[in-house]
Amino acid sequence: MRLLLVHPSALMYSEIFLRLEPLGLERVAAAARDAGHQVQVVDLQVLSHGDLRKDLRSFSPEAVGFSLNYLANIPEAIDLARGIKRALPNCFVFFGGHSVSFVARDVLEQAQGAVDAVVRGEGEPAITLLLDAVRDGGVEDVPGIVTAQGHGPAPRMLHSIDDPRPARDLMRHRRRYFIGELDPCASIEFTRGCPWDCSFCSAWTFYGRSYRKASPQAAAEELSGIQEPNVFIVDDVAFIRPEHGDAIAAELERRRVRKQYYLETRSDVLLRNTEVFQRWTRLGLRYMFLGMEAIDAEGLDLYRKRVSPDDNFKALETARSLGISVAINLIVDPAWDIERFRVVREFALSVPEIVHLTVMTPYPGTEIWHTESRRLTTRDYRLFDIQHAVVPTSLPLEVFYRELVRTQAVINRKHLGLRTAFAAARTLSRNLLRGQTNFARMLWKFNHVYNPQRQLADHSRPVRYELPLPPQTEIGDRRELYIHAGPFRRSGRSVRGSASTADPAPRADDA
């Protein structure tokens, strides 16, 4: 079957700092190709809608699948699906990915027939069953499927994440993927899932708090095959299990693979497993993203982060001592007043780290979607990108955005200060000499993208597609939030903790 897979456009606010390859879609593409299907991929982060139309004409796909990890991309995907159905009425159009898994039924209704099905959960086990069913019938029985008629059996989960390897070769313009100075940059996955349960996050609800590891040999082999000199490790929390990080490091040392790495982790994991991070600095670990979320104990408790402000500050010192550049994330509560923004600006200026701000956003799949008592002020999917306020702000909205952007600008200026500018200039000239311009563009885009008037104006755009309302029920059992209810499902049975991929999911409570 001819299958076209599409990743939606980049969201403006993230594009200035990074643009990364769509690893999930590449893995779905690989699973379909391994089963003998003809597969093409269009990544709208680096290609245009015109390119997509050209591919639709020349490839004439029998099925088109969209990757919807982000709620904010749903309107664009529905509109494109409508266009595809008009041009190719017999083409089977389906959606899959993280966020759409939580709102499948509503999205099908909103698409009014333009989308035939939504695949909930992991795409690799579902895609071949789905394509067979599109050809032979029985789509309603595919695990994880939701159609206008109802839903199929529970989604299946991969037993091992070693296979299939992402179909990186199908991506056009690979040199357009970057993160900060790591330009160009590829991505890799060493582990999947997260055992913690932060209230604002849906990573743990998607995978039912399970945690799987790639075998160190498979991870190292995949890494050796990557052409790019820089790699972003997409794991939600890197090196939770130090022996796993060590085993991959040993394989890479043996193969003499050296690249520059960017990863995300938690403060407590960095403090507990410092040696493994240190070992990775020798292999090229340069940047780390730490989700600190709040600078005070009250905020950390509210988000159920299970770390103390003290741990967060110790982790920053540890990272500095290892020579790792850190980007910190802080969650901006729409209830913040002018004084709170001032305190955060002061904090941001007092530390050498890059500070990112994201706005607290209840979205489907998170616990706060059910528990947040403030009413949503908008249900426009496009505003659910953690850069807009979707619950009432204590300050007038325009003042809130003014303070937010002012704080972001102060932080940005700090990083473009004289000393940093010299360091950046070195990286810049190195990249420009190699024809890599992504980092250079990023430096000059800030004022255009972060603009309070623009953010405010985003609230007045006509809204065609709206998120469903949060259900007015208490969450009895938190497992009701899960997409994958059991760790691994083989022949309908739940299998726990076998083979090298399984892990006795280090619970946050015992972490």
Ligand code: B12
């Ligand atoms: C890596 C990552 C990124 C990368 C994205 C790289 C890319 N181009 O895809 C970067 C760093 C750029 C990024 C940015 C952002 N991210 Co992000 N990101 C992640 C993260 C940590 C891992 C995703 C990943 O690569 N996983 C590994 C691959 C193999 O899995 P996968 O992509 O989920 O794909 C699987 C399934 O989803 C499914 N699938 C995926 N596509 C398809 C398509 C079809 C047809 C089918 C059938 C199945 C299918 O099958 C795949 C294989 O099993 C997730 C958290 C998580 N654990 O999922 C957050 C996450 C997806 N991001 C999130 C957010 C909020 C953002 C930002 C909005 C943050 C910001 N404001 O800057 C931006 C927006 C990006 C944009 N659209 O421009 C939220 C989503 C929130 C929401 N509900 O909308 C998540 C869930 C994090 C969280 N804890 O809340 N992100």
Ligand code: SF4
């Ligand atoms: S540690 Fe918390 S924020 Fe990070 S991925 Fe896990 S649940 Fe989400």
